[in-house]
Amino acid sequence: MLERLGIRGRLLLAFFGISALAVLATAAALYAFLQVGDVVDRIATDRVPSALASLQLSRQAERVAAAAPSVLAATSRAQHSEVSAAVALEMSRLEALRTDLRDATLGTVPLAEIEEAAVVLRRNLKELDSLVVARLDVVARKGELLNRLAATTTGSQRLVATGILVMDSRLPQWRAVAADTSLSPDRRAAAMADLVQAIAAYIPQQKAQLEISAVNDALVKVANAPTPGDLALILFPLRRSLAALEKVSTEIDEKLRTRFRQRVDEFKGLTDGEDSIPKAREEELAVLSQGEKLLAENNRLSRSLTGAVDRLVAAADHEIAASGREAALVQRYGTGVVLGSAFLSLLSSVLVVWLYVDRSLLARLGAVSQGMLAIAGGDLRAPLPAAGSDEIGRMAEALRLFRDTAVEVEEKNLRDVAEARQRLVDAIESISEGFALYDREDRLVLSNSRYRELLYAGLEAELTPGRAFEEIIRRSAERGYIRDAEGRVDEWIAERLWRHRNPGEPWVQRRGDGRWIMISERRISAGGTVAVYSDITELKQREENLAEKSTALEALSNKLAKYLA
Template sequence: MIKTFGVRGNLLLSFIGISGFAILTTGAAIYSFLVLQILLDRITEQRMPMALTAQELSYRVERSIAKTPSLLSAKSPQERSQSWDRISFEIEAIDRLLLLPDNQGFASDTLNLLQNHLGLLRANLFSLYTLVGERIELADRKQLILDQMHKSQEGILIVLDNWITSVDNNVQRLNTTLKDDRISVEDRAVSEKELIKSLTLSTSLQKTLHSITEIYFILFEITVAETQEEIDLFELRMQWSLESLATLSDSVEPQLKDLISAEIERFKFFVQGEKNMPSLRAQEINLIASSQSVEQQNISLSDELTKVVEIIVGDSQRDISEATIQAHAVQRKISIILFIIVLMSLASSILIVWLYVDRNLIARLTALSSSMLAIAGGNLRAPLPGPDSRDEIGQMAAALVTFRDTAIEVEENNLRDIEVARRRLVDAIENSSEGFVFFDEEDRLVICNTRYRELLHPDAEFEIQPGTRFESIVRTAAESGHIVEAQGRVEEWVAERMALHIDPGEPRIQQRRGGQWILITERKTGEGGTVAIYSDITDLKQREEELTRKSNALEQLSKQLAKYLSPQVYDSIFSGKQEVKLDSKRKRLTVFFSDLIDFTKTAERLESEDLTKLLNHYLTEMSEIALAHGATIDKYVGDAIVIFFGDPESRGVKEDAVACVTMAIAMRKRMSDLEKIWMESGLEKPLKCRMGINTGLCTVGNFGSEDRMDYTIIGSGVNLAARLENACPPGEILISYETYAHVKDVIECQPVGQIEVKGFTEPVSTHRVIDLYENLTTEWQPIRAELKHVRLDIDVGSMTLEERQEAVTVLREAQERLTQMKEGHLHPGQS
């Protein structure tokens, strides 16, 4: 290569030579692309638009044909217009396709053939649109007559049904009169004559009803006839029925004859009058046949258009195939030329790399790189290549010599600075109030301060030298008895301490002899060493223990206080959700009242200790059930319990009501168990509980004074719940209508009726709670039966035990009497 040019000049000449081959390659490629572009233009600008347009025309025609069923099925002018708009949209799209400039490539005979077929298709579609309009108009007239027929049929059937019922009642009355042995002969004769007349009239009415019903049935059959032959057959049947009805009118009484004559005239209007039903149905059948014929013609036109499109697409595909073959031929020729140029370019590149780059540039750069790596590794005295040339590599060699000399000078200055920094670091560590220590990657001591030695061995003279292993240091401290948790288990503790040292995590607290506490913080360095800080936290630990003792005492006090509050109120106060201040709000709550019947009399018979035990047992059982259902226990008033749902926590008004009534059912069930337990323990008369529940607006919050307040509820809703509890029968649950409205989908209730409640101007509707639907079985379902002379209706779930026993007695007595009558011991007149 030419030495005066330097590396840059020589490489530039090489790249220019290689670029010449690239220019030749580019020229050949451009020529190839131009030829391909001409062929592609021929395909994309001539043949492809024609094929796509033909396919689009076929697609639009098929869409217009596919939308004709919706036009044929239109039931109203609006549906007909909407269907026609969609078809018109497709026809307009077809016209636009034929008018596009790109589509003028069609042959004139092909274009004329397409336009002729499309014109026929457009005319057929419009004819179909007209036929559908006539069919809809005809259907409206037919529907008007159908409405008149329905109205007429309903009227005559009502008249005949009422008349037949009246005659049947009269026949039944006369039969009853004739069975009476006490009537006179004259009255019997009159009754028999009247009975014969009524029976004759009843038979005539039945025949008339049957004939009229049959005629209306035939009329309705005409409306759905499929052919003219069916219509003619139905008209013949109609004529026979009318003649039969006319014959029947000649043998009945005048009033019925007038009715039959009027109906015959009405039927003639429907069958023979202007725009009668048979003629309307015949016109409708003809319109349907015409529509189907037009639709079939459209399908044939669509098939012919599809064939024309297939011819156009086939011609375009053949032309595209020829253009593709030409493009492949041009591509093969250009590929051979490009291959030759690329081979020449590769040969020149190989020569340049071998003769200049490898034997000159790379050899010199390799020697220069080896010297630079030696210097970077710390060998500043390594030999360097001499600057034997004036090119860029020679300049780099000269710069490297200068860099090496400067690095030697900087190294000497850095060694002096490191020694100064080391002395400053040691002074800073020694003046720290925390113990500091650093171990290398082999766990040998590198440096530590005096505070570390004092914390590790406070009472012994133990010299820790750099290079001492960490395990030896901690083992000596453990064996000297300074570490409390290592006493009696030195080896085990040393193993645990080594594991924590190897994999340090969060800071750890270590207890030392004499009540001293040390916080140890260890961290790994990037080289694998360990840095540790030892902090004396004895004062902090003592204050923490004092705070823990006070917190435990406060927690014990709060637990005792919680027994005087409902859990929800307690949690809301101590969690900060509710402030302890005089405040109230209006909310829709479900309120529950309960007490024990005759508890005062029971209290007079029991000793105070037994009474206290009994009452606490009862209140505990009920409270556990209430809390299990999420209730807020307001207060205990002797044997009475006041509970509400909806504050401070609410699931929703409906969910609160369901939870409250479910709780009451559980309490009632538990009371039945407690009655047995109390009877077994010696209580003569078990206690009965009654419960009242109401859902309504209440005022809830803290009431009282700033020094003494009570969390409770007040309002008319609370008073109503208390009144319902007073009105409730023993052992039952009485709820208001608003509560019933919320729980009726989940719980079986029985209406009790309205009761007068003190403090309320209007009577209150109440319901008695039976049980959850899921708990009810078949044996609690009502027993209902209705025969001709027997009607039985027993609501088992609503009956008390005494009522069920009385019902059994009545049913047994009825069974005995019916059995005796069956055996002949009693006759109908004997009681």
């Protein structure tokens, strides 16, 4: 009879038996549960939300305060925008949690301190954001000034380096004159006078070279001075070196004096005034000092907010403890009644589950489930349970048929994919032009042997799928494969990348071995790039031959015209 019922009938029969015992147990324990439920409701609806909202608010305030230093540490506008957006998001979450806390406490706990701390914290973050914008502007201006300093230093050193090199080159000549005893006294005296004059011109140039280096080093130190006090200490030797440089300028050769004075004036402009390096660093230090004050204020506000939240949590804990004692009292009276009913229900459930569900249903269902998971995970050779006459047996048989069908489909798909890929590779290899396919990230996906032979002979081992386009052309340029890249590798790479990412009409490239390659690139809908490379060296040679012949004919025609005239 049980065999005819099937799994559904057996489970229904077991369900009704267990349900009857459960109803008896429920009726006995209903009163106790209702009483405990009332206490739990008070805790869950009034006390726990308030405590949880308080804890979340405290953690969120700490996250906001911890994120603030990253705003001040931003080194670019892009980084600043990203960090500011993240801090704004954290602040909006703090506001949402503050609203939730206000609703959860139902006005029973004063929230004035938390409200005030949150408002001041938001205001400080806005001020900090404005300071970071100002600091980035100052850093950019300081960078421009340092670039000007580098240009001025280089120009100044070039002015004085020429005279020093000339002096060094003439020293052997003067030594030879001094050692030659056969020279007349007049000639020796003239050579010595020339030496004295050269030394007189050399000494100011050497002093100028030393002072230029000193001024440059001092200005670089000024740009990175850690404190205003250090800035003032560095400015003293800087101005002393600048004064010495100005004094030396009066002793420089008259031919160089005007240009040298211009360089000295540039150093002065970089040292003093509103548009100077010390002024830029002073403004940057002021911004950093104000930012550190705001960070300290934010930390104080975070601690204040955490203290207020801790008091809210303590009050909620006290109320929860009182409610818990009340619930424990009710629970003790209901425990005896519930245990008796639960024992009978548990005993019947154990018998049903152990004798039928576990030993029959669950074991077979587990085997079917493991088979399904294995097939879903791609293991089409996993063992399956034996078929049977009930629902589980029919499921096992259906799963076996599905598994066999999936195996056939998988094998057919693999064959189709392999054949299609091989046809594509054969078609690409059969064309006479070089062919290459790059994905949306400019990484090589596919290429034919003509592409490797035509453009990158000697680099075949490096032209593997996944290689970046920029890396390929850089290696090619560095090895001298590209005529236009000689002496300007980085500039040529930038131009080539622009052409590659903005393809237009076909264009011609001159190779290092003298060949001419026509390159045609097109973007595809998936975001990648298809490139076709054709060797037009013979065509270019014919064009050059025709041009030479045309020039010769034109010259002959001109000669004939002159002769006939």
